[in-house]
Amino acid sequence: MYWPDIVKFITLVLSRQRFRTIVLWVAIAIGVVAVNLLTALGEGAKSYVLSEFNVLGRNTLITLPGKKETKGGMPPLTGESPRPLTLKDAQAVSRLAGVKAVAPLVLGNIEVSYSGKLREVLMMGSSRSFFDIRHLDVGQGRLLPDLPFNKGESVCVIGNKLSRELFASKPALGEWVRAGDSRFRVIGILKEGGTSFGFDMNDVMIIPVVNAQSLFNKDGLFRMFTEVRSHQELNNIKAKIIALIKERHEGEEDVTVISQDAMLSSVQKILDTLTYAVTGIASISMLVAGILIMNMMIITVSQRTKEIGLLKALGATSATVRLLFLSEAGLIAVVAALSGLLVSHAVLLLANSYFDDIQFHSPWWAQLGSILLAVLLALLFAWLPAQRASSLAPVEALQGKQQKGQA
Amino acid sequence: MIELSHLEKSFQIGDQTVHALDDVSLTIETGEYVAVMGPSGSGKSTLMNILGLLDRANAGQYLLDDINVSDLTEAERTHVRSQKIGFVFQSYHLVSRLTARENIELPMMLSGVPAKQRALAVDEILEKLSLVDRAHHSPNQLSGGQRQRVAIGRAIVMKPSILLADEPTGNLDSTSGAEVTALLESLNAEGITLVVVTHDQAMGDRARRQLRMLDGRLT
């Protein structure tokens, strides 16, 4: 039998048994959509989280005040601890051998204003090195001046969005912005950028760290970033930092130092597990679709026994009958799987236009896999009834009997 | 040529054995016109099914054009069937989702004849059976006589040498029945071997040779 004839024949079957066709179609398409959307969700979450963590280089250590205890004690949730991490600590760390740069960080929310316009922003107090470590750059003007940590200057670098909102189309560079009871001259505007660590970098104001400390009236640092000269030294320097601070804090080990690698690997493990779990759930829904196909095919065979007998009487071999049934299942599986893929792409497109900072893409292996799985399952579950259909003796099939006198 | 010798066929119904064919020996020459008659349950359809390779006998030999078809595999029998044998059933057995034309085309499609060749053959048959204006109708839009003509068209499209008809006029009124009979006879006149099962004495009498069956035996 020729392929065009087979296709014509089975499309006639499929279009006549419309209900059955639609049920199969929907079941398979839902399976494919489930696989694609769920893996896209898993992968999207993963790449979102990873990109957040990736902003730090592999050579960066983060020091936070407070000791992460496994038993007892309060974890350093707020960054406040009995003994604060100070600028002097940061200076001491920057003098360690193997340390390339240190960036202290003080954070706070504050209202800023310019010619009557008022905005609440995230104020970051840090140093010149902060820009290198966090891979930030200005689109206009310049970075903060390279000052010792304990020297201040009334200048600021502001985020892109903040600049637009305060100054509209007017030039911002050189203008004075009021923050609390201080005034800062704008010397730079950050390039348009995403978020990092959940902070929207388009909506921040960065000033020298001592200015921020006096503005918020606190000594402690929220974080301290340390960049080492080479990756091999990372763990060595991590130990040195802990030892140094312990010595400076009267023998009390009250800071936590973490590296990106450590964070990433644990986060990645969790996210991978999530993706696999989600893919597993989706695959189960495909299996259900497969079983549905088998049931439908068995019913079909019973309903069409007479026709099978007729086809055989008219010269169709068992192989032809089997081919007809298998290609019937295959055709609907392919069409349904492709439409499922189309629907998932449409949904993802919609989701991606709705969310800016998290993007969902179903990975190629999920797309290919879901289609292959759908077709394979359809063929597998159609095989059994097809086998049964083709093994019927023509005369028995013609009389509408099933498998009688077979044994 | 059909040569049957000592054919046996029995069916098991519960613990009872029914001898549908009992020591049937028979020779039918090419081009013959044979009517098979007999009471209900005498084994006529069973004989036709075996002649048409739709079923196998339990014992005995069946030579079809000097080939021992009892020895062939199912696939080989299918091939022989599609090349040499055409069937006409009492209840037409048309595929309802296919048009008249497509029903006639079906055997050629199944045995892989290219579309162009099929179209020519089917055109010729539609012409011959005066079904040209019904070609694109579905079976349920046709009268009984027309349906049986379509079924005959389908039976002869592969140009078989044998045409087997099991009560072809059983479901038809006398006018359409006569039409169908005339059609079958004209095909026989062109050289096809025609074997007809019938309850209709008048039709049986028209055949050049009559076979009578009773309880699975030829009498």
Ligand SMILES: Nc1ncnc2c1ncn2[C@@H]1O[C@H](COP(=O)(O)OP(=O)(O)OP(=O)(O)O)[C@@H](O)[C@H]1O
């Ligand atoms: N598949 C079968 N299973 C069991 N018994 C069968 C089967 N086919 C036929 N028989 C039996 O074999 C005998 C002959 O049946 P067959 O159909 O050949 O009769 P027939 O002469 O065609 O009758 P009718 O004129 O009613 O069509 C009957 O007793 C019937 O019950």
Ligand SMILES: [Mg+2]
């Ligand atoms: Mg009968």
